[in-house]
Amino acid sequence: MLILLFALGLAFNFEEENFKINRKNEGYNIVKKSVLAKVLSLAAIAAIVSCLGGCSGNKNYKSIEVKGKTMRAHVDGSGDKTIVMLSRWDSDSPIDDFLPLYDDLRKDYKVVVLEYFGYGNSNTTNQDRTNENMVQEIRTALNKLNIEPPYILMPYEISGLYSLYYANKYPSEVSAIVGLDMSLPQEQLERWTEETFEETKEEKRSSNLNHSVMNQWNSFYSNSKELENVKYPHDLPVLALLSEGKVNSVNDIIKSGIMKTSWVNVNNNMVTNPERQIVKVLDVKYDLPYFKADEIARASKEFIENL
Numbered sequence: 001m002l003i004l005l006f007a008l009g010l011a012f013n014f015e016e017e018n019f020k021i022n023r024k025n026e027g028y029n030i031v032k033k034s035v036l037a038k039v040l041s042l043a044a045i046a047a048i049v050s051c052l053g054g055c056s057g058n059k060n061y062k063s064i065e066v067k068g069k070t071m072r073a074h075v076d077g078s079g080d081k082t083i084v085m086l087s088r089w090d091s092d093s094p095i096d097d098f099l100p101l102y103d104d105l106r107k108d109y110k111v112v113v114l115e116y117f118g119y120g121n122s123n124t125t126n127q128d129r130t131n132e133n134m135v136q137e138i139r140t141a142l143n144k145l146n147i148e149p150p151y152i153l154m155p156y157e158i159s160g161l162y163s164l165y166y167a168n169k170y171p172s173e174v175s176a177i178v179g180l181d182m183s184l185p186q187e188q189l190e191r192w193t194e195e196t197f198e199e200t201k202e203e204k205r206s207s208n209l210n211h212s213v214m215n216q217w218n219s220f221y222s223n224s225k226e227l228e229n230v231k232y233p234h235d236l237p238v239l240a241l242l243s244e245g246k247v248n249s250v251n252d253i254i255k256s257g258i259m260k261t262s263w264v265n266v267n268n269n270m271v272t273n274p275e276r277q278i279v280k281v282l283d284v285k286y287d288l289p290y291f292k293a294d295e296i297a298r299a300s301k302e303f304i305e306n307l
Helices: 002-013 035-051 094-105 131-144 159-169 185-191 194-205 211-218 220-226 244-255 263-268 293-305
Strands: 019-021 030-032 061-066 069-076 082-086 110-115 151-155 174-180 238-243 277-282
Touching: 061 131, 069 094, 069 131, 082 094, 082 131, 082 159, 094 110, 094 293, 110 131, 131 159, 151 159, 159 174, 159 220, 174 293, 185 220, 185 263, 194 211, 194 220, 211 220, 238 244, 238 263, 238 293, 244 263, 244 277, 263 277, 277 293
Parallel strands: 082 110, 082 151, 151 174, 174 238, 238 277
Antiparallel strands: 019 030, 061 069, 069 110
16 A cells, blocks of 8 residues: 555656656657656556556456457446547556546546557557557457447557547447547648658667567558548547647747647648537647546546537
């Protein structure tokens, strides 16, 4: 119990000021102002997760077989609606990323966090990280977990592409999308050409990323290109939550002459039904699930209850 209390103190006493924007992910990078603060904070979250259920193993962690490989998931909560949380790119632990938000939403809904191949404790895979393969793995994992559709997808950044593909190809399985700075095709196609995107691949080859995560990045542009003319289905409820940090980052890219469309307008351009599809900017610099968990939870619940 003392360990858990200490972990709680660490996890929630590091303020947003401990970090500085400079994110190298999807248009902006995060550089830690205090590396020690972030390490301690994430370690504290991991300690909390490991202690859920009595520090003797968490019954909510699941291992399922998908295409002959082991994929890990975390499932908790109850209710007649299921939220499926889908990771940003290159996350050390999707479950830790979503933990504050997850902990709030599981009180009212069944909540699933999937760790893609190459993430967390899931195996790696040599399969191409196409939209189709990613979505089929998501569908298979949920089926193996005996969780029936339809689902409310909650994509974080890069997973916006997979959610858009999923909702258009299998509309009966997706009841809504609540996006967290979710990647959209227009942003990538304005930001890069095929030639300039190749340069990003070269930059990342020197990193220590595993091949599954690297292949996911390598497919980022082609996956965006595949969805170039795809919008939200007219009847699909969507709540697109944007961080001010991403809004400002895209504005900086526009000033540099690389892009021409603001982050707000990129999201508005996806809307086909303004009565069911909402774009909202939150006053936070980055890391929406972590620093704005309470606000996202409130907005999500209000949105979901009106479905």
